[in-house]
Amino acid sequence: xxxxxxxxxxxxxxxxxxxxxxxxxxxxxxxxxxxxxxxxxxxxxxxxxxxxxxxxxxxxxxxxxxxxxxxxxxxxxxxxxxxxxxxxxxxxxxxxxxxxxxxxxxxxxxxxxxxxxxxxxxxxxxxxxxxxxxxxxxxxxxxxxxxxxxxx
Amino acid sequence: xxxxxxxxxxxxxxxxxxxxxxxxxxxxxxxxxxxxxxxxxxxxxxxxxxxxxxxxxxxxxxxxxxxxxxxxxxxxxxxxxxxxxxxxxxxxxxxxxxxxxxxxxxxxxxxxxxxxxxxxxxxxxxxxxxxxxxxxxxxxxxxxxxxxxxxx
Numbered sequence: 001x002x003x004x005x006x007x008x009x010x011x012x013x014x015x016x017x018x019x020x021x022x023x024x025x026x027x028x029x030x031x032x033x034x035x036x037x038x039x040x041x042x043x044x045x046x047x048x049x050x051x052x053x054x055x056x057x058x059x060x061x062x063x064x065x066x067x068x069x070x071x072x073x074x075x076x077x078x079x080x081x082x083x084x085x086x087x088x089x090x091x092x093x094x095x096x097x098x099x100x101x102x103x104x105x106x107x108x109x110x111x112x113x114x115x116x117x118x119x120x121x122x123x124x125x126x127x128x129x130x131x132x133x134x135x136x137x138x139x140x141x142x143x144x145x146x147x148x149x150x151x152x
Numbered sequence: 153x154x155x156x157x158x159x160x161x162x163x164x165x166x167x168x169x170x171x172x173x174x175x176x177x178x179x180x181x182x183x184x185x186x187x188x189x190x191x192x193x194x195x196x197x198x199x200x201x202x203x204x205x206x207x208x209x210x211x212x213x214x215x216x217x218x219x220x221x222x223x224x225x226x227x228x229x230x231x232x233x234x235x236x237x238x239x240x241x242x243x244x245x246x247x248x249x250x251x252x253x254x255x256x257x258x259x260x261x262x263x264x265x266x267x268x269x270x271x272x273x274x275x276x277x278x279x280x281x282x283x284x285x286x287x288x289x290x291x292x293x294x295x296x297x298x299x300x301x302x303x304x
Contacts, residue, residue, distance in 0.1 A: 005164040005192060006278050008213055010249045012157040040157060043248070046224040049241035052298035059211075059251060061160055072198040088282040089201035091289075096195070097162045097280050099211060101253060103292060126158050128249050130240040134301060137243075139291035140255060146204035149286060 012126035014039035014112075016060060020122045023064050023093075026077040030120040034107070037114040037127055044112040047130070051109040055133035058119055061126040062093040062100045070094055082148045089146075100125075103133055164278035166191035166264075168212060172274045175216050175245075178229040182272040186259070189266040189279055196264040199282070203261040207285035210271055213278040214245040214252045222246055234300045241298075252277075255285055 018035035037058065039047060050056065076082045076090045087095055100121060108115040114130070170187035189210065191199060202208065228234045228242045239247055252273060260267040266282070 005167070006213075006215075008162045008164070008278065008280075010160045010162060010251075012160070013248050015157070043224065043240075046238040046240045048225060048238035049235070049298065050238060052296075053241065054294070054296035055292045057253065059249075059253070061158075063158075072195065073200060083201070086198040086200035086202060088195075088198050089205065089284050091283060091286070095281060096165050097211075099162075099251070099281055101209065101211070101283060103290060126160065128160075129247060129251055131243060131253060132241050132297070132301075133292060133295050134243070134297060135292070135295050138255060139295075140207045140285060140287070142206070143285050143287050143291075144204075144206035145284070145286060146201065149284075 010128055012061070012128060013043055013130070014127040016119065016121045016123060016125040016127060018119070018123050023122055031118050033118065035116055035119040035121065037116060037130070039112040039114065039127070041112050047109060047112065047114070050106065050114070050130070050132065053106060053132045055103055056106050056114070056116070057131040057133050057138065058102050058104055058116070058121070058127060059129040059131070060100050060121045061128060062098040062121070063125055064122055070096055076148060099128065103138070162280055164213070164280060165195055165282070166279040168271065168273045168275060168277040168279060170271070170275050175274055183270050185270065187268055187271045187273065189268060189282070191264040191266065191279070193264050199261060199264065199266070202258065202266070202282070202284065205258060205284045207255055208258050208266070208268070209283040209285050209290065210254050210256055210268070210273070210279060211281040212252050212273045213280060214250040214273070215277055216274055222248055228300060251280065255290070
């Protein structure tokens with residue numbers, strides 16, 4: 001049904017710096033982690049105005065995700081007691097295109113450096129895009145999730 | 153400060169179908185638009201369990217975004233009365249990596265086809281990733297935005 005599936009090329013716009021050199025185990029608590037996102041200095045001006053947002057969406061490349069083949073179905077967070085689930089119904093890093101999407105608090109912007117809280121990326125992760133977090137399009141008040149998420 | 157900015161390659165996992173052949177003008181109301189996302193049939197099983205979520209996050213390639221050079225600062229939504237703003241503080245499609253991120257309602261999943269409401273992508277847009285929308289990580293109750301957004 002899908003005749004042409006195109007290939008696309010990304011160029012990183014920056015890099016994550018936080019001193020976390022190894023991917024922690026699933027379930028690691030990133031909430032309090034402070035990271036710096038160093039944006040390519042040729043793009044500094046493109047950050048102007050971002051400091052007026054309290055939160056931003058970071059798209060980054062999960063470059064150290066397990067390199068084994070992608071499994072179509074997995075136990076979420078590696079927890080065997082959770083049901084075998086299609087990978088697209090989970091947030092596993094081990095996906096066909098290894099893009100992570102995380103909403104973080106923007107603590108500070110200084111030139112081409114963004115200081116953020118709660119980014120679940122390790123040191124050296126390539127950053128692909130920065131978007132402002134806009135509640136009326138990014139949040140859903142009445143969203144429904146399966147029981148295995150409510151219970152965790 | 154950034155010594156190495158890697159290049160990455162994406163392969164589409166599917167394609168948007170909605171009959172909208174041309175990019176509408178900025179400010180077009182996509183909220184009621186119904187689209188089908190046709191996922192590559194080799195990945196069908198990876199969608200299992202997605203139907204238990206009311207909303208999903210679609211990452212797609214804005215393949216028809218204006219092909220002119222990326223402007224570092226723009227008037228959001230092309231509205232001259234809004235302040236000149238760094239592109240990363242806006243959701244313009246005209247960005248270094250043309251990835252769109254939209255949260256949509258999942259109406260139905262049938263095999264490898266997802267029927268969704270509110271996707272702001274045109275017909276033929278390559279889909280890069282599907283993630284479940286999980287309120288406790290994807291939504292921020294107290295987010296602050298600049299005045300030009302509150303006022304629109």
